[in-house]
Amino acid sequence: MLTGIFSYAVFFSCVVLILSILTLGLNLQWGFTGLFNAGIAGFYAIGAYTHAILTAAPQPQFLGNFGLPWIVGIAAATAATALAAWLIGLLTIRLRGDYLAITSFGIAVTIQLVTLNWEALTGGSQGLSRIPKPLAGTFDSPLAFNLWYLALLAAVVGLLYWGLERIVRSPWGRVLRAIREDETAALALGKSARRFRLEAFVLGAALMGLAGALYVSFIGFVSPFDFLPILTFQVWAMLIVGGSGNNRGALLGALVVWGIWAAAGALVAKLVPPSHAAQGAAVQVILIGLALVLVLLYRPRGLIGERAVVSRHADG
Amino acid sequence: MLRATVTLLLSALAATAAAQAPCPVRVGGVLPLTGSMAPITKKIAQAAELAFEHVNQGGGVKGCPVQFILRDDQGQPTVGVDAAKYLVEIERVQAFTGTISSGVTGPIISAITAPSKVVQVTCCSTASPFTLDGRSQGYFFRTIPTSKTQAYATASETMRRGFKKTAVIYVNTDFGTDMLRFYRAAMARLGGDIAVEVPYNDNQPSYRAEVTRALAAKPESLLLVGFPKDAVTIVREWLSLGGTSNVALNNSMRTLDFVNGVGARFVENFFGMDNAQVAGPHVDAFNKSFEEKFKTDSKGPGVHTQYDAVMVIALAMNIAKELNGTAIRDAVRQVHAANGTPVGTGPGEFKKALELIRAGKPVKYHGATGPIEFDRNGDVTGPALVWKISNGQLVTDRTISIEEMQGLARRIEN
């Protein structure tokens, strides 16, 4: 029993860490730069598929599948996502908040449709399988592999957290916050707001692409159904609940929101018999919706809100 | 003093051993219970519940009752994978069933059931690669034939009925594209002609644009591959725009939801394919018990295959010497031993099967989908069935036997 709980906890933690990388990326875009990116699933997809296409074993019906080493896949995924974000950012950064949201959302939808329809490259709706897991041969049990992967993810997240905290306190980071708080004043100081915003957007997206690559090399399989809009909503919920503008909040939010999601499912399954499972599942979603609304009503700055900033534009 | 301590220790050990006794045996399942598949999965869940009821009434697994734990994947692979991991690690399920979308089945095989060596018998996942590329290491079985069977049979039947210039409208998922691929290959070999292929994304309010595009090719017949909810919209828009009534459907449309949704008088003589639920006493027994318990008909995609998946799991678990994944996996094919005594559906038949197993005698399961036989990949082949809509009812038109299907496959693939 205890090994079971431990095993599940390891797996669960791996998923949480991957999701927290997404949230850290979003925090850079939204929390520090004020960019309302609703296209998270799209960047995640680019990273995931780039890694999959480069590392999966060759098969005759696919254009890609080059069987390259894991680290090449990871690096390429991050770079490809950064490039895509740069192009997308050039087009959309200057749009005002809500509009950026809906166009970035539309771009994510388009990317997902490409993964669905361009069968020769992405495997279409059947996805790509047998994506190699790093060092899989060294471990004989799933628990051992998952533990190793957990350590890997923890190291990556730790590194990213440290890096992001440094960046935020750096001169570059200070300019970003100045732009977010008061663009006119920042402009008066002669900084090109758009260039900084673009850089933050690209960097945040690169993190999302990295998360995608880490996800597929953990699971070993990818399909277009991993990148539906619900994912974007989940990551946003994580940031809001944890506290935006705060890297620790991002990590905490990922844990809490995914935890609620998983726990609600387990709870409903325990209480409701299989033939009524559909209604039980509806109740589960209602509980998730209610939980979200309640957190927003009573802890609007999230569980660890951002430290108060002296500015008339401080978000509250 | 020493003796007392030892006795105390021994009884404590015995108590712990008893506390870790295997009862109840748990089986897990993951299905898209919410979302667009919900109307279909409701019945599938009911079929599973009925099956476990029969298993328990008939004696359970190795003297223990069986508990079924069903989780919702909400149509999202990450949720499904988490649920599967929870079921395997915390609920300690000894076997797994359910799963429809390959988006969910794929990661579950890849990250959970194959690595943890848990047998998975799915009712409803038809994408062919899962059994063919070796990734499942033999732990994955399905009681539903892959789309290949249905597609080949559809091609053969549409040719037989003289369909020309067929427009194909298909759902843009793994299921639809798989069906189309095999159908196209079959039509090429059998000399049919496809006028146009139009994919559609599910969950849209209107499909007039797709229907218009299909009609522009001036087709004389239509093959519609998809699921009932959107299919109803498509067929209604097709008919009202003047589309022909020469319509062929796939198995998921074999439900009164579809017939009544479009309107019985508008779908007269529509026909479709299904993996055969060969008529017979065992099939009838299942239909009857389903209808009695749930007060609704047993027709619908996945209902019969889910029942059989559960029965196969329960039988295999009883045949296996120990309750671990590898033993169960190896026992699955003994569920249909060549010289086995036929056992059918229902609690009485299951009890009979258990007696035979206890006596060391082979069994051959005849399920709600007829005689089950897993090939070396974990797939089933089966006869196919042509159904049609007549006076608002779903009736069987004719069946295509296993031999005919195998002959057809040979013709197409050689």
Next chain:
Amino acid sequence: MIAQALADGLFTGAIIALGAIGVSYTLQILRFANFAHSELLTWGAYLALVFVAFAGPGTPTGPLSFGWQLVAAAFLAALLTGVLAWAVDALVFSRLRRQGAHHLTMVFAAFGAALVLRNLVVLFWGHESRYYTRELQMAFEVLPGVRILPDQVFILLLTLAVVVVLYVFLAYSRTGMAMRAAAENPALAQACGIRVEAVVRATWILSGALAALAGVFTGLTPQLHPEIGFNLLLALFAAAILGGIGSLPGAVVGGLLVGLAENLSLLVINPGYKTAMPFLLLLAVLLARPQGIFGEKR
């Protein structure tokens, strides 16, 4: 082919336009993207279903597939949905506004509310599809190669009538003028003594009512299920934004353009990409004119 696509686009666009008007005004006056708006569509459709269950859809009048009872049910549902929208505001959004919540918080609260509303429909009515009427209309050929349904014509005409009435209301009634003032410049409007609460209430009721009508029309062609609103959500937002928010003509034109884009695009591209079309259109418009077609430059 093109003519048929144009006709289809027009009819789909009319429904999107109705839904987009509410989105447009909520975006402009209340300054947040109300992602629960789509559930008002769904609830409107199901509330009308309740009335229809009592009175029946009515024997088909003329070439239509329903009688006056359905129309009456639609307007009753519109009323109730307006109240529902106001209630959701009172329970959730107005509280957040009083706390001075960031607009993003409101967006998320709207998401949460949408999840609850949508799944309440599932709990009450189940997942199965429902129908107002079992009649199947045959389209008639109005021009060579162009077939339309009488129901569609009715919907288009009714939408037109509603839009005209709305335009008159906004232009000449006190509440209407107050709404337009609040839409254009909230601070100034308040300074001129316009009661913001009254405007907010009117906005919600109007949004809800229009959404309900759009929902009924969607449910008519041809079925209702719990996700009909959600499936239209992004099209509604795309339409509202590209038309320019806070503008009635903007929402209408936006809706029509989105409908046309979806249908015309299928003539040239793989239908698998159809759902992306509203966004690509939106992106194109915003690149050329960031405030939308009829929007005010800020």
